[in-house]
Amino acid sequence: MTRTSLTALEARDDFISRHIGPSDAEQAAMLQTLGYPSRQALIDAIVPAGIRRHDRIDLGAFTESQTEQAALAQLKAIAGKNKVLKSFIGQGYYGTHTPGVILRNIFENPAWYTAYTPYQPEISQGRLEAILNFQQMVTDMTGMDIANASMLDEGTAAAEAMTLIQRVGKSASKVFYVADDVLPQTLEVVQTRAKPIGVEVKTFSAAALADLNEACFGVLLQYPGVNGDVRDYKAAAEKLHAAGAMVIVAADLLALTMLTPPGEWGADVVVGNSQRFGVPLGFGGPHAGYLATRDAFKRSMPGRLVGVTVDAQGNQAYRLALQTREQHIRREKATSNICTAQVLLGVMASMYAVYHGPQGLARIGQRVHRLTGVLATLLGQLGYTLTNSTWFDTLTIQTARAKELHATAVEHGINLRRIDDQHVGVSLDETTTREDIATLYRVFAHGVSSQPMPDLDAIEATVSHAFPDSLARTSAYLSHPTFNRYHAEHEMLRYLRSLADKDLALDRTMIPLGSCTMKLNATSEMIPVTWPEFSNIHPLVPDNQTVGYREMITQLEAMLSAATGYAAVSLQPNAGSQGEYAGLLTIQAYHASRGEGHRNICLIPSSAHGTNPASAAMAGMQVVVTACDENGNVDLADLKAKAEQHSANLACVMITYPSTHGVFEEGIQQLCEIIHAHGGQVYIDGANMNALVGVAAPGRFGGDVSHLNLHKTFCIPHGGGGPGVGPIGVGAHLAPFLPNQRSTGYVRGEQGIGTISAAAYGSASILPISWMYIAMMGADGLKAATETAILAANYVARRLAPHYPVLYTGHDGLVAHECILDLRPLTDATGISNEDVAKRLMDFGFHAPTMSFPVPGTLMIEPTESESKAELDRFIDAMITIRAEIAKVERGEFDKMDNPLKGAPHTAEVLTADTWAHKYSREEAAYPVPSLRKQKYWPPVGRADNVYGDRNLFCGCAPISDYE
Structure with missing residues (x-):
């Protein structure tokens, strides 16, 4: 028997090889396909030499990777430094019992927490129904007509409501009044949001609302007030309406079981937090905020909205409706930059109800x-x-x-x-x-x-x-059958299982979404989230009770600083959109401190993610779009010309690196130099950090500030569209301006900007996930993950290139961590669109890649480092098979309108019906590859009719008649 050393035996118990999908042998085979002798040689060929990182990330005590058991033990010791007392603090946060059936089968269930945002509705019917339940719950409890599919927290929901009523109201006033018994943290978020857009926030005595006579466009009331008062605002609301103002009410959902809902006494918008409906305290987050309003304002409402439509067979189906991700279309004219909601927590709250x-x-x-x-x-x-x-x-x-x-x-x-x-x-x-x-x-x-x-x-x-x-409330609520039939745990368990079975999440299949980084969310990373030392801590307890929490947070900030090359990190922003906004406000504060507060021009390439211009507009900046060349790169000549043109007022540039098109642009350092030469700051969107960690650091190659998506690069699950964390890293010169929360005593620096989120540390309770990931990966593991993600993307691109053109590449046909397949020539020749390919992939049991972003008519694929070669090959085989089906359309073997792609996805109901009217066979529809005969996912509905859904907007639970 060959003797193996103890060191070698111990090395195989590491986490790195469990997180990274392809084995060494598989990586060698993938490299051979690409024609490179090693992963290092491939990285040298892709990443520009000038930005390459040649040192090892210094993670301090975590530079060497920890085993899962060692990392858990170390974090448990840190958590043990917290003191879990019973808190009667209130102020928007309450103790609650999470029903065990919800804790185990949603919060701790990867079928729910690894799901992606339901942009492909046919394979998201379970989570869409759960979100629809949330909307129905909120409209019932508040007495309003319509509610969105969760907000980030109560504070940001109130801020969004303020801008909503300013937009839809008729008052020309720029004054917004806030009652003096509104939650202090909510007032501070509103003040932060109001300042850049020229809104003047004034406070008034809640007891004297009837005496408020100054013109304003709206008021914000708390119901009940932070000190407990329950006031009758009906007459005052009528007076405000007569004066042209609108009324926002921040309401407690549990209190609304007894109190008259605000929608019955004059509220125009109702906002709040659903935390006390079964969601742990978690030191302030994540919790699902809510926003409900009148039907007349539904097309101006921020955030996501789930609606009901029909599928291709006329059956009821759910989908995201109307303004979902509207910032991609409207860009700097967008009314909100929100992209991530708090779906998982909204689902928990809805299921509590x-x-x-x-x-x-x-x-x-x-x-x-x-x-x-x-x-x-x-x-x-x-x-x-x-x-x-x-x-x-x-x-x-x-x-x-x-x-x-x-x-x-x-x-x-x-x-x-x-x-x-x-x-x-x-x-x-x-x-x-x-x-x-x-x-x-x-x-x-x-x-x-x-x-x-x-x-x-x-x-x-x-x-x-x-x-x-x-x-006293007299109106009924939650009368829909869904809220009246699952009270026995057996029934609830089966209901949750039936919903999960309808969906595709990472527990079933790879999700190859470009720009979204759907990678392994390891079980050991998730375990600490439910420890009482993290989940049962109120955000306003004394500091001596949160020593462990703040130690963990400090360590994570240091880890992220080391990975990004920035001097300091703030973990307060609780979504990528909030991170963008915080970064821009930090830049503004920096300029103002130097007597250059007039700098307000933000240069943004035409290829940028839609949240970039939306965030800039919210920060009060003027967006100037710069061109991209035919290869998708930033046109440096155009950027330089516009930097020179706006030199006196240039605030910053916002770019994504690697580019939104999935390429390491060679001119990144020159771009940074151009902006700095004209007094501007460089904002590098961290959406694609999964291609940089350990390989290059934005804080070193010219970036001044970046937001990170911890729910992408650093393993916090997407949860069906949230929770997320969007911290910002900044250079030393910007560190004094990171966000505070003065209302609760969190003051990081006297020059810091106002609070961005309702809680000082944002979504604090899920930060242990990223802490665990980094601790278990260590410096070498993080670098290996990046390199393997780039390898996987290039392997997929190379194998699919003979079948689909890869739109943008660097030299030697190489890409970064994602690639764009151009289906437009095929669409022109056959009528088969990228949407047809996306829906057909469902028949193979795959979630589609990103559709039509950043280029209409394309598919953007990001395989990540966590998928094994076998899974990559399974996806590649599916795409090649689909290309062969398109070829049959080209040759006339399949009808142009009646073929497996146009008919996709195919449900079991359709395939087992007595009649089959298609010109292709049932077998071709159901089993395009032999492996599907052994393991098959059946889409629960046929193709959703988006046009019907928007024309016949319905955003609540199905009519009771459907259950009779």
Whole structure:
């Protein structure tokens, strides 16, 4: 027997070989196809020498890769430094019970968390139905006509609502009023968003809304207010409407089980957070915000909207509707830059409502309210004065003993809301028990009374609701059958399974989407997310309770700085779009600090992702488009001319590298030099960082700021379209201007911009995923991942090139980490479009590549480093088979309109029907390759009719008649 050294044996237990799909032998075969002796030789041929990174990424203690077990143990030790106390803080965040069936079968289930945004509806019917449930839940609870498919959080939802009513309203005023009892973090996000677009934000006393007479285009109210007050705003809303202003209400969904919904007393837009519907606290995120509005504003509503349409056979089907990703079309005229939503968390919240139903939610709401009334009575008996005479779940106590009470509370294992030296807040929630009420009594009785706690049952018998009778909800909600049939866990389990079975996610197949990087989300990366030390921490607890969280965050910031070459990183932006926006505001703050606040010109190549110009417009910048040459590269002559033309006012350029077209452009350093010579900053979109980590660093080859998509390069799952994290890395000169959150005490630097997201650290609870990924990969693993991703893309491009033209390449026909197949010549010759190919791939069990971006009529493919050669070959074989089918159309063997591509996708119902009217066979439709006979995914619906869906917009659960 050959003896193997212990070192060699230990090396095979690494994570790197599990994350990277192709084995060494498979990589050698792929390199042979490309004609290169090694991966290094291939990288040398592709990546420009001038930007190459020749040093090893310095990850400090994590430079050497950790095993899965070692990384988990190390992170567990860090998490153990957090203190998990029970928090009665409120301020928009509450304890909640995640039903076990939802925790296990959605939150921890890769069928849900590895799914992509449902741009291909036929293979996304499960998650689309779940999102539609979310929309129905929100419209029912708020009393509004229509709701979108989740927002990033409550603060950004309020900011989006502000710009919505300014856009659709008739007032010419630039003043926006915010009530003084709106959540402080929401006010700060609104202020950040308002400043660049010239909106003046003013606050007013919520109690004096009826006396507000100054002209404004809208107001933002909190219902109930942050201090607990429940106010009747109906008459004031009517007065505002008469004056031409509109009303936004930030509402608590659980409170709306008892309170009159804002849509019934005059709200034009209702926003909020669905966190307390079963989504863990997670130190502030991710949580699905919501935005609901009137039907008249549906075509101006930001974000995503799920609608109902019909498929090719006339059956009901779901799809994304209307303005989905409208920034790609409208670019700098887009009304929002939102691209990622919080789908996974929205799905959890919707299923929480499905599981509990209207009666269950009512019980939870009534119980919370009743316990709050009991606590109020107890506090009164102890001699405390409440500043709010109305409430749902929150009491504000006036006391000269605030500091002492907080210390006593912590000694008893609980946190109270820290307001000021004279006030303390208490918010109850679903997790509050009688024992908690007893603990709170002891805390407030300390030093005041030695009497034992009175009889709770006797007190409860005297408690009634603590808000005006006029605000008691009388309207029904969640009456749809979906919310009334799955309360038994067995039924719920089967419902969730039936939805997951309709979808294609990474747990079934590769998802070769260009620009989106759908790679392995390893189980060991996901495990820490549900640890109580990360999931059960309120974002406003004292710092000494979050030592572990902040240590992990600091380490991750350092890791990302090392990988990007930037001096500092902020993890606050909770989506790529938010990162773009934060980066541009940081550039603006830098210019202003130098007395050059007039710089407002943003150069953007015509090939850029649509969020780039949309973000620039939101930041108050003027977009100037620069040309691209026939090879898709930035036209440096045109860029230089426009930089010179706008030299005095040039703020920045926004570029993506490698390019949106999937090529390492040779002129990147020259581009950076041109911009810097004219006083501008270089913003490098980090969407394609999966082609750079360990190979080149944007902070070294000329970038001043980049946002990263942790849900792409650094393994946070896409979750059906969210959650995401979009941190920004910046050079040392921009570091002082990174975002703060002054309202909650998070001040990174005095010159820093305002808060971007509702929580100081954005989607903090999913950051352990990227921490684990980097720790387990180490410096060498990260570089190997990048090199293998580039190898895989070139392998796919080379093998498909004889069948489909590859649109843009560098020298020797090489690409970066993605490639674009040009189907336009085939479309001209045969009528077969890129959409036909995308739908036909579903019959093979594949998700389609990216369609029509960045070039209409094309498919952009990104295979990633995680797919094995066998899976790559399976996809390649499918594409070659489809090309052969197109050839049959060319030769007349298939009818131009009645062929397997035009008929795709083919459902089991169609294929097993008694009649078959097509000119091609059932076998050709169902089994284009032999392997499908052993393992076959059946699309649940035929091709969705997009035109019908937009003309007959319906965005709620199916009519009850469908269930009769």
